[in-house]
Amino acid sequence: MSKFIITITPPTPNGDLHIGHLAGPFLSADIFTRTQRQKGHDCVLVSYSDDYQSYMLRRGREQGREPALIGEENTRKIKISLQMAGIEIDHWMTSLDNTYFRDAVLELYHHGVNNHNIYQKNVLAPYCRACNTWGYEAFGRGQCSSCGQDSDASQCEECACAPNYLYMKNFKCKLCGGEHEWVEKEHAYLNISKNVRKLRTWLSDSAVRLNSQAFVERELAPTPQDWQITRHGDAGLDIGQPSLGKTHTWFMGMAGYIAATREHFTVNQQTPQLFDAFWRADDTTLVNFLGYDCLYSHGIAYPILLDGGPYGKKNQRLYTNMFLKLNGLNLSTSRNHAIWIRDLVSDYDTDSVRLYMALLAPEEHESDFVETQFVTWHQDFYQEKLEALTVAATHESPAFWLDGMQRNEHKLLCEVYNRWSTVTSADSFSSRNLASLSVELYELAYSRLQAQKPLYYLVALASCISAPITPTLSRQMQKRCGFNEPLILDNLINANFLDYSI
Numbered sequence: 001m002s003k004f005i006i007t008i009t010p011p012t013p014n015g016d017l018h019i020g021h022l023a024g025p026f027l028s029a030d031i032f033t034r035t036q037r038q039k040g041h042d043c044v045l046v047s048y049s050d051d052y053q054s055y056m057l058r059r060g061r062e063q064g065r066e067p068a069l070i071g072e073e074n075t076r077k078i079k080i081s082l083q084m085a086g087i088e089i090d091h092w093m094t095s096l097d098n099t100y101f102r103d104a105v106l107e108l109y110h111h112g113v114n115n116h117n118i119y120q121k122n123v124l125a126p127y128c129r130a131c132n133t134w135g136y137e138a139f140g141r142g143q144c145s146s147c148g149q150d151s152d153a154s155q156c157e158e159c160a161c162a163p164n165y166l167y168m169k170n171f172k173c174k175l176c177g178g179e180h181e182w183v184e185k186e187h188a189y190l191n192i193s194k195n196v197r198k199l200r201t202w203l204s205d206s207a208v209r210l211n212s213q214a215f216v217e218r219e220l221a222p223t224p225q226d227w228q229i230t231r232h233g234d235a236g237l238d239i240g241q242p243s244l245g246k247t248h249t250w251f252m253g254m255a256g257y258i259a260a261t262r263e264h265f266t267v268n269q270q271t272p273q274l275f276d277a278f279w280r281a282d283d284t285t286l287v288n289f290l291g292y293d294c295l296y297s298h299g300i301a302y303p304i305l306l307d308g309g310p311y312g313k314k315n316q317r318l319y320t321n322m323f324l325k326l327n328g329l330n331l332s333t334s335r336n337h338a339i340w341i342r343d344l345v346s347d348y349d350t351d352s353v354r355l356y357m358a359l360l361a362p363e364e365h366e367s368d369f370v371e372t373q374f375v376t377w378h379q380d381f382y383q384e385k386l387e388a389l390t391v392a393a394t395h396e397s398p399a400f401w402l403d404g405m406q407r408n409e410h411k412l413l414c415e416v417y418n419r420w421s422t423v424t425s426a427d428s429f430s431s432r433n434l435a436s437l438s439v440e441l442y443e444l445a446y447s448r449l450q451a452q453k454p455l456y457y458l459v460a461l462a463s464c465i466s467a468p469i470t471p472t473l474s475r476q477m478q479k480r481c482g483f484n485e486p487l488i489l490d491n492l493i494n495a496n497f498l499d500y501s502i
């Protein structure tokens with residue numbers, strides 16, 4: 001049995017979650033966790049609200065309200081949406097004014113200072129006198145210093161790099177469109193350049209998807225810039241060093257995961273020793289699910305922050321995702337081109353949404369949710385075919401689940417076993433491929449139904465394999481058809497069904 005700490009990048013609580021969030025890290029992390037638990041591994045899945053985000057400050061200013069209240073209100077909505085979509089997170093931490101969070105940030109910060117990975121220097125900072133704002137992130141915009149696309153000065157959504165405002169063209173105040181004054185201020189920096197060699201070693205083991213590897217390689221060559229980690233007059237956490245400003249939220253992500261796990265085991269579970277058992281053990285794998293635009297912090301900064309400290313992991317895996325489109329266009333809540341998770345799962349069966357989103361998961365490439373296609377699929381496949389298969393399997397009820405398998409189908413089972421082992425492995429996990437495998441098995445069973453051949457074992461196998469994606473549906477099928485899930489899983493995990501002779 002192995003241990004997994006699974007994390008989801010914290011969403012900014014300035015609105016509810018839409019289908020793009022679901023198709024991204026949330027559903028993948030949930031399916032990953034359920035899959036590892038199915039295989040008997042010990043897992044903890046955490047996330048939290050990104051309360052110290054610069055955009056929360058701007059939203060508060062726009063609405064004339066306290067950012068904390070806006071955050072609270074939206075966090076409530078986010079939690080309900082996730083619950084409605086069957087996303088089961090073990091602990092959702094509120095980071096605002098949370099001592100576990102603050103302690104973890106300070107611990108990583110001081111570890112970085114002691115390791116000479118964090119240093120201080122005077123650098124110009126953008127200030128708008130008319131608006132009395134600092135243009136570090138939500139309050140300044142221009143052309144990304146790396147790709148040239150419109151971006152804030154913190155994290156480019158287009159190319160995922162961390163733009164440097166000193167080199168951004170047409171960089172203006174977001175509120176009034178005016179020019180900034182440039183004020184020399186002391187800031188803390190994370191030293192990226194001296195860690196290039198270590199990062200390269202780390203990268204080949206940890207960044208699973210090829211586009212993530214390529215991104216980090218690009219950022220490290222030839223000589224990467226160091227990363228500004230404190231800001232003046234913006235959102236962030238006060239670390240008691242006013243001359244440096246506050247640490248911004250991108251710096252604090254890994255501390256957030258550590259703090260959420262600690263709070264979970266200490267407060268919710270009353271088993272504080274399990275925090276150490278998870279975070280400090282060599283047999284634990286840290287698995288981060290994140291949007292591609294969070295790759296700079298997770299792929300470059302956090303490995304440096306963890307290096308040589310008590311939370312440094314021998315085993316870490318990064319799973320990035322690209323963006324989901326809606327009917328061919330980018331999702332945008334400001335242009336009202338989005339579907340809220342809660343609306344979709346209210347109109348359709350939750351598991352049907354989960355399965356369809358898993359099939360569409362934009363893992364290495366963008367994908368497109370076309371509403372009319374989903375409606376057709378929901379009717380034809382999810383409702384009609386799956387019901388017909390369930391009824392047919394109920395009528396078969398063999399003595400042993402593999403009875404009915406044909407002599408020439410042994411090869412097929414070997415192939416299913418190999419594919420399932422690969423797509424559920426922490427080294428090559430893919431919720432998209434797991435969903436495809438399940439649907440292929442159901443489709444194969446449906447062709448048996450039409451040819452009036454036995455199909456029980458195929459439906460049984462498909463329902464077990466897809467249980468992490470469609471937990472309620474699989475449970476119902478198991479009940480109606482009498483599938484013995486523990487037995488089938490045991491046969492699958494140990495591959496002993498491959499010895500079954502007809």
Ligand SMILES: [Zn+2]
Pocket residue numbers: 144145146147148149151156157158159160161
């Ligand atoms: Zn860019």
Ligand SMILES: [Zn+2]
Pocket residue numbers: 128129130131132173174175176177178
């Ligand atoms: Zn301004």
